[in-house]
Amino acid sequence: MTDTSQALPEVLEDPSITRQPFELSAELAIRVEDLGLQANFDQIRDEGYTIIENIATEEFTARLRETCIQLAQETEGSAKGHSASLLLGRDPIFEEVVLNPKIRALVEVMCGQGALLSQLISSIRPKGAPAIPLHADQNWTPAPFPVHNQLLTMCWTMENYTFAGGCTKVIPKSHLHRRHPDKQEMEHQSGAIPTQCSASSIVCWDGSTWHANYPRDLEGDRVVLHITFSRLALRTVENYDHLDESWLEGKPKELRQMLGREDFLGSTTIARGSADYTKIPNTFAWAKT
Ligand SMILES: O=C(O)CCC(=O)C(=O)O
Ligand SMILES: [Fe+2]
Structure with missing residues (x-):
């Protein structure tokens, strides 16, 4: 019997060649085309963010929402009921999330093969939740940011994402600055737009893109699953755990x-x-x- 446990990766790249951003292998280009994601990659390349609607069925997202709410009850202290973290392994639904073919393609284009799950955490924001400050997610990368994107954050929306509901805001094209926002830019947030979309969407941005969110002014909770992947680089060679x-x-x-x-x-x-x-x-x- 053939041992298939060593079969990955199926596509071996030539290790002497560095692929440039958005330069896809033939196999990945076909996958992106088949998944209907080309326009999303054009948008994230040019604007720094994109939105993919209908990432899963309404039934799946409803089940995901319920699971996130339930697991947030296992959090202790001040975040109890407001966040649940380290989610892979806590319910099988999260394996389906990180293995979703559109998410896999997003991760591979933005963070390369072998990218790592950096964070899988849900947030639950009630009415009155304040806005978070403007930032770029590559906050542990010094500026100028490398040409290759380091980190990809995807927010899985679980109810309609609206301005009044406290959706994420992004500053289109801010990824082109290739640096963190300064104090004045954090305060003025000029050019920011709401990422309004329906429930069951993925709202995602380049690790260089400046973003924050709006305060929540609606009854009920905004439940979001934040899925972050990073390039495999900069991990230590030895593990001293x-x-x-x-x-x-x-x-x-x-x-x-x-x-x-x-x-x-x-x-x-x-x-x-x-x-x-x-x-x-x-x-x-x-x-x-
Ligand atoms: O909660 C949000 O709307 C955005 C949160 C955020 O900054 C992130 O997930 O990187
Ligand atoms: Fe962020």
């Missing part, structure tokens, strides 16, 4: 830092319902030095 807190006890802080224990990456727990946000300021500052 076995050097635990007891090994680190009493040792210099530099050792904790070089093992990534002092930045926010990898700090998500199910109980917290998110990464450790207290580590974000240092992470983003260190990344830009």
Whole structure:
């Protein structure tokens, strides 16, 4: 019997050649065409964002919404009922999400083959939820941003996404600046538009695109699943997860830092319902030095 466990990847690229952004292999180009996504890739290349409606059936999205709400009850502390994190493995529905063929194609075009699931987290925003600040998701990449996109965030909408309902806002073409917004740009947000669309859509943007959201002014909750993938680059060659807190006890802080224990990456727990946000300021500052 043939062992198929080693069969991936089916398409072996020539490792001496770097594909340029949006330069697709013949196989991927056919897949994009068959999935009807070419116009979306033209939009994300030119505008920095795109919206794919009808990503799944209404029934599937309703089930996904229910699952996200239920799992947010397992979060402890202040985020209980407002977010659920580390979702892959907590319900089989999330495997269907990350294996959705349109999502797979988006990830491969924007983050290359071998891209990694960086975050799978749901947010639940009630009426009165405030807006989040303007940012580019590549917040741990220094500017100028590389030509190759580093990170792709896809928001799976679970009710109609509207201005009053507190949908995501994006600044079209802001990805062309290839840098983070400065304080004034964060305040003025000029050129921002609402990403209005129906429930069961994917709203997604380049890791360089400046975005935020609107405060929620409608009754009921806005439930969104945030799906983020990153390029495989910059992971460490060796894995030191076995050097635990007891090994680190009493040792210099530099050792904790070089093992990534002092930045926010990898700090998500199910109980917290998110990464450790207290580590974000240092992470983003260190990344830009
Ligand atoms: O919740 C939103 O509308 C956008 C959140 C966001 O910034 C993200 O998922 O990267
Ligand atoms: Fe973001």
